Amino acid sequence: MAELLYRLGRFAARRAWLVVSAWLVVLVAVGAAFATFGGTLSTAITIPGTPTAEVTDRLQAEFPDAAGGTGTVVLHTADGSPFTDAQRDALTGVFAEVSDVEGVSTVVDPFAVTAQLADQEKQIADGRAQIAAGREQIDAGRQQLEGARAQLDAGQAELDAARSQAETAGMLAQAQPQLDAQQAQLDAGRTELEKQSAELEAQSEELEAGSTKLELGAEQLAMAGGIRTVSEDGSAATVTVQFTDPTYEVPTETKQGVEAAFEDNPVDGVDVDYSAEITQSIDSIAGAAELIGLGVAVVVLIVMLGTLVAAGLPILSALIGVGVGALGALALSGTIEMLSVTPVLGLMLGLAVGIDYSLFILNRHRRQLREGMELHESIGLATGTSGNAVVFAGLTVLIALLALNVTGIGFLGLMGTVAAACVAIAVLVAVTLMPALLRLVGHRVLPRRLRGRTVRPHERKPARAMSTGAAVLSIVTGVAALVVVALPALDMRLGLPDGSSEPQDSTQYRAYSVIEDKFGAGQNGPLLVVAELPAGTEEADVQAIQVAVGRQIMGLDDVVAVAPVGTSEDLALAAFQVVPAEGPSTESTEQLVHELRDLRVDGEPDVDLAVAGAASGNIDISEKLSNALPAYLGLVIGLSLIILVLVFRSILVPVIATGGFILSVFAAFGGVTAIYQWGWLGEVFGVHTPGPVLNFLPTILIGVLFGLAMDYQLFLVSGMREAYVHGTPAREAVIEGRRAGRAVVTAAAIIMISVFGGFMFSHMAMIRPIGFGLAFGVLVDAFLVRMLLVPALMHLAGDKAWWLPRWLDRLLPNVDVEGAALERRHHHEPEIEPAGSAVGS
Missing domain, CATH: 1.20.1640.10 (Multidrug efflux transporter AcrB transmembrane domain)
Structure with missing residues (x-):
């Protein structure tokens, strides 16, 4: 390997412009590939086979209305005052535009929901009043029937007495027709009375059934009382946008369409912010902070090497290498689902090792020049010795990164593969482009005061243990x-980081903070609980089961509210929104997810619970x-x-x-x-x-x-x-x-x-x-x-x-990492190069 790298270094030195041009062509090519085939990046992390993923897949197949992902748009007045009627009306028009965005299933109007809840509360109050009045009427009817029954009983007693008297007097035969007629009247009256009594009891049963249903509805409403769409002070509202695709598969174009609908139709006095589920698209993979780190590296190189030319070479070679690696990774993002972190990790590693690997070769070359070695020979020997160590060092990094695929976790393996590719490119750049650049700058890699001066190897002081x-x-x-x-x-x-971890000037952080302040931290990470209903469940049984499940869930610590979302068409699944007491990344929410999965519903032994949603998905991924x-x-x-x-x-x-x-x-x-x-x-x-x-x-x-x-x-x-x-x-x-x-x-x-x-x-x-x-x-x-x-x-x-x-x-x-054998084969007596030579012979 060392001999091969030596020859490669010599070739790059002799054909310097060819090598530089080749790398520039590669850089332009991957840039064009990125512009043509590049897609979008995401911050959504998924691992197939987790409990959340399994529930999501089943919902998508059997209950698609509950499987779609959701995002939250947070509206809040700029001055903290309640929304005006004009603002509400204008926002309602914006909601209609959002609902027309391709990929959006429904948009929940927070003001309409609040009005509906108020109507439901009024309906329950009115229903209870009607039921109370109905019960009074039924009680009055029962009293009337009891009075009529008493009259019939008295008439029957009188008739029986008359019949007895007639029989005693021996005149029963003469009185029989009259007595039978009176008996028929009494029997008809009793039959009518029983009919009215049955009707009254039927009305009572219907009334009580209605009361039971009303109270179940009232209990559901009470359990869902902690879920608000408009804050108590009326200054903030949350708009739930339901997508047709699951959370991790919503296209960036759909999210951008939602943002555009609000940004193109601003409402005076209303600020709009978006949750992380809507703002997951990535505009850039590097910013100003990263450039500061690069600047510090430049300063270190200048101090170490003593010349701007020498300091610039590792930076230039690393930037070309990382440009090829990062753009190449981004070019694949159109066909491969890729996290935003994936190319950034490649950028980070490629830049760091690219500078270091080039520096190792440069440092060896500078030392050899100072010892009087001829320029081309020094470049070749530095590439064969230090370059050999660079290849081996890069190989260890490659092995460690590619081993991430052994974890069986797809996104992690892809991160390791992309980062390994960037490191491999950094190694190739160091052993090909760096020798070419060293040839082009010649002896200018040394400070002016050191050019032409020879330092013999044996002049070093002996080491002392x-x-x-x-x-x-x-x-x-x-x-x-x-x-x-x-x-x-x-x-x-x-x-995983939630909105609270985002920069304080970001829309995700503002959205998270407004929800936490106005609605409670739990509404930043609601859970989707799915109940598997018993076989043969009828429509009439659903509400009672929903309330039974809701009661059981509300009995857990750290649950603020439970609201039924709906049932599948075949009545096999029922979905609930559960709001925890704290945010999605807290320990209490993590514990709650496990408790929900282990929960058994009293009176409903055949009802099994599962949990889905972004918060539970993050918990499952972290555990795996x-x-x-x-x-x-x-x-x-x-x-x-x-x-x-x-x-x-x-x-x-x-x-x-x-x-x-x-x-x-x-x-x-x-x-x-x-x-x-x-x-x-x-x-x-x-x-x-x-x-x-x-x-x-x-x-x-x-x-x-x-x-x-x-x-x-x-x-x-x-x-x-x-x-x-x-x-x-x-x-x-x-x-x-x-x-x-x-x-x-x-x-x-x-x-x-x-x-x-x-x-x-x-x-x-x-x-x-x-x-x-x-x-x-x-x-x-x-x-x-x-x-x-x-x-x-x-x-x-x-x-x-x-x-x-x-x-x-x-x-x-025998692994000769440092290329000692190569150094022995190509040993040269030191010779001094002409001082000030720019390129060398």
Whole structure:
């Protein structure tokens, strides 16, 4: 590999303009592909097979009216006064336009709903009054019937007495016709009386049935009382927009159509804001904050390299590489469903490693020029040696990122694949474009004062080993610091950001805040509860079952309101809207989702409950990601050990390196938890509303930090091994290797931290914790683990650090990461290039 890269570097130097032109053509081509085929990005995260996804799929098949996604438009008066009649009328016209947008199923007019609720309350009150009056009439009718029955009984008694007297007097035969006629009249009267009594009882039963239905309706209305569409003070209203597609499949064009309907028809004195479900389209993947991080990287390069020309080369090559990678990913967004975070992660990693990898080659080239090596030979040799290390380092990052596909979580695997592609492009740029650029600038990569001056390799001062006491102190101090920083990770809770995490000047944040202030936090994340009704349920049974389910749900803690949404046509499913007491990302709402799924309805043993909606979907996704985390961490640790044993031909060095990686990861987890979940230093990092840690962040951190940690391990410890193999005592080799790689690793780490740190203040809520986690992880890994702990542990291990069983030594291939064999084959006596040469021969 080293020889191949050497030749590639020489070719790029000889055909510099051809290589530069080729990369520019590729950049233009992917830009054209993006413009032609690029689609839209989304912040909606889905994982097939979760309980929420299964319920959503069933609703879509059996109850499509309840399966469609919803978004919320929040209206509020600018001065806080109640809506005027003119404003209501104007807004009603806007609602009609929104309902005509393609992909919109219905628009719930908040003012009409409030009026309907008032009508229902009045109808219930009137119905109760009518039922009370009906009961009084029935009671009066019963009294009349009882009076008539008493009269009939008295008449019957008189008739019976007359019949007895006639019989005693022996005149029964003469009186019989008259007596029979009177008896017939009494029997007819009794028959009529029974008929009237039956009719009255039927009226009573109908009245009581109506009363039961009325009271069920009244109970439903009471349970739904916590769901309002217009605030109590009349200054805010929520418009529910129901889409025909599920939440995660609503086209961006539909959402934009909803926004356009309101923006094209403004109503004086009324402000309009939108929930995250409507504003999920992404305008850009990078903003001003990210450019600040890049600017810091430029400053670091200028300070390190001492010349603008040299500092500009890694930046230029990285920008071209990341442009190809990011535009290529965006070009696929038209055919592949892609999260907004996916190309941003590729941009973030591609930019950071692109600068670092080019810097490694540039640094080696500058050193060789100062030692008097000819320009073309220096470019080739730098590409074959440091470029070989770059390829291997990039390969470790690729392996870690592609391993995200092993989790079985689609969007995470796609993120890893896109990021891996960007890293691969960064490696290709470093070993092809960078040599071409080095040829074009010639000796201007060196400061003017150093051109023409030769520094011999043997002029370096010999290394002096650290003391054992200093090594022990470094280990104790470093491990203690990392453990303390990692402690908050024990309380880490995973979730997704809601509207409260958005920038305070964003429409999502304003919408979330207005709802929380005017309607209660729970209405920002209502749950969709689906009840599976017993087989054979009739229409007449539905309301009673709905009330029974509603009562059971209202009996749970942290439930504010329950409202029936409707039933499927076959009466197999009934849907309910459940409003929790707190927001969608809180622990209480998470617990409520589990309680609802375990709930059994009293008196209705055959009714099973399931939960869907955005809030439950986020909870399910977080749990699945959390469950996949240990297996992925184990996979990465296994890969780490295998790769490092292969590279360093040692057992203890890989164990030390992997243990340090684990400490770095958990320290990064702790830092993220303390800031984004606990809210520490929130004002500094723009965390105005602490919440759960981004659910896929730990997995991403493990993958990315593994690759970067192995990079730093490689560039530091390979120097130690090289010195040890060439006869330097083990403990002195530790210091010599650290001294050889310290400057470039320090600069590379600072550049990484700067680039990642710029994303800490991104306009995208999901990106900010990723930027911080990566920046903080690199900080502790590079400066605490690699610079402090690893050398100290290597010092204590001494010669044992390089022990390897003989049988394993025979099995392992010889991986010459630093290209030492290449350097020996192409050894040249130093020669001084003409000072001031711009391009070289």
